[in-house]
Every structure is written in structure tokens, then in C-alpha cells.
Amino acid sequence: MSVEHTAVHKTRGKEIMEGKNDKDFISTLRDHGLQVTYQRLAIYQTLYSSREHPSAEVVYQQVKKRFAMISLGTVYKTLEKFYDVGLIEKVGPITEVARYDANTGPHHHMVCLQCHSIIDIDCSVDEPKISVAGYDGFHVLRQQVVLHGYCPKCKAAFINSGS
Amino acid sequence: MSVEHTAVHKTRGKEIMEGKNDKDFISTLRDHGLQVTYQRLAIYQTLYSSREHPSAEVVYQQVKKRFAMISLGTVYKTLEKFYDVGLIEKVGPITEVARYDANTGPHHHMVCLQCHSIIDIDCSVDEPKISVAGYDGFHVLRQQVVLHGYCPKCKAAFINSGS
DNA sequence: ATTCTTGCAAACGGTTTGCACATAC
């Protein structure tokens, strides 16, 4: 694959992108063990140049401005692949589906990535002081701390299966 | 509406439920400004007696054992209503859809309930020490702190519209 | 040449919605 188009984006992208050219982006992809395609480059650049935490749909709309032929399915697959290899972060559904809890006292949750069980954590243990100097403009109604990992049962299963 | 069935559930529910009878449940619903129906009572009791953070579907399956005729739609509507009035908690999608972020450095997020914008928070400010004594069996891979509230822009809009 | 990726369209699954009927108050 050859590189012809420029890496320069619009608006806020420009500030962030400055100093990072196509070659850098390509290297980044390769460093993560990814094959390089125009689509991936465009998707990564779009995401990299945004602070909006865009959804797959939004990334798709952005990328389409440069690659009219790209498909939404590719964007989904690509973002998920990026996420898998640790190239990008994902803010989103912490559980596959909504889960409810009659315990309304202050507490947080541990979610098992394997069996999807949710374990309550006494809030007392953390009480993260996120009164956050500098973010005062934001009116915080509630905060949620979620730990992702493996519950004792699933951890044991991994060890036994020879992790 | 009259109360005939017993409040006793199975397994772990029993321990939790003990000391809370139908009248208590009814009062709880009323206290939250809710009309009382068999369905709501059953849904609330089911949730109250569980530590599994069940999904709507699971609640539905449970409740159906007592009320064969209940519909899944009702469970959805009811749980959401419970959540609205603060009777129950919801662990689930913190954003409507998955959102991505090329910033992989340690940081957390503020999500605006109104405009759905997401603002990064420097991790340095909180660093919640959730090494959590007593939960050692759980192997934590990553933790996510999410604040819900209103961003400066939306907060201002509320004030102007006469909150 | 082989393997991985793309595009398209259909399928999926959780959730929401509309409406007629039933129930709570």
C-alpha cells in the first residue's frame, strides 16, 4: 500500500495531529501487529484527531468524507480490532445488557469478563475523591466505579486450563 | 389489590427477605409514588431477593414462575420506572452505544446525561485505591471510573430554562 | 500464493413503542 493523501485533518484534529504524519500512523498500526489498509489508516487518524469519543457510526460518517465507499461494518470490525490489540480505548457498555440491583446504597461493582457475574464492592473501600479540581463546571450527579477482571471461580478455571 | 401469596423466595432470597413482608414491599412502592400491582410487587421482590444483578430477561424468567402471564415488556417498563424513581440501581450501559478513544493513557470519564458528551478526567486526580482488601480473589484487569451529570453547557441551559 | 480485510446484506438481540384492554386509586 502506498501513501499519497495528507494526514492533515480539520479543526481540533490539526493541533493534535501535528507532528504525526502518515508514516507514524502506519508504524503505529504495524507495531500493534495490524495489517495496514487505507480504511484502517483513515479510521485511526479520525479517532486520533478527535476528543469526542465518537461512536462507530460517527467515525463512519467522518471517514466517509474521505472514503465514500467505506462500509459501516468495516468500521465496526476495525474499531473492535483496534480495541483488541490495545490501540484504542473503549468507553461503553460495561455490561452487555442492563443489569439491575435493589441495593441502592453507595457501592461499586466488579464485573467478571468470563462469566459476567457482578460483585458488589463496599463503597467505603475506595471513596475516590473525584471532586476534581478543574472540572467544576461539570455537575456530577453520580459516580460509578467498575472493575473488570476475573472472579475467583473463573480465575481458577484459567489456571487449571493451563494459562 | 389484596395480598395472598407469601413473600418467601428460594435460596439466598430467603435470608435477605426475612423480616420484610408483603406490606413492607407495598409501602416501599407507595413511598416512591408508585401504583401497586401484582407485577410490580413480584418484580421488586424478585430483584430484592437477588444478589445477582439480574437483567430484565432474567427477572422476567424468575417472575414468570409465579405469574405465568407476565410479559417481558412490562418487566422492561417496570424496571425502568423503578430506576427513574430511585427504587433500584442500574448497572449497565454507561453510554447508549460504544464510544471509542485513541487516548489510551490512564484516565476516566464524565458523561453528560443531556448531550452525551464525554470529557476526559486526568487519572492523577483520583487514583482510587481500590486494591480492595477482601476482594483479593478477584483478578482486576482494569478499572473504570465514570461520572454522570451535566456538562457546563447543559447545566447552563437548565438554569436558563428555569430549573 | 496465502492470509487477512473489505463491503454488502441479512440476521441478531436487547430494548422501546403503540395501542386496546384491564386495573389501581
Place this chain on the structure above:
DNA sequence: GTATGTGCAAACCGTTTGCAAGAAT
């Protein structure tokens, strides 16, 4: 009697999947 909740089924919408054609290595 009036407002609210229920049941059912269809619609929604974000996401995933299968597969044939295309591109990367």
C-alpha cells in the same frame, strides 16, 4: 370515573455475522 399499568406484537437500532471479492504481505 380517570389516570395509570399491562400484554402483545411490531418496530427500532446498534452490532454481529457470513460470504464472495479484493488487497496486503
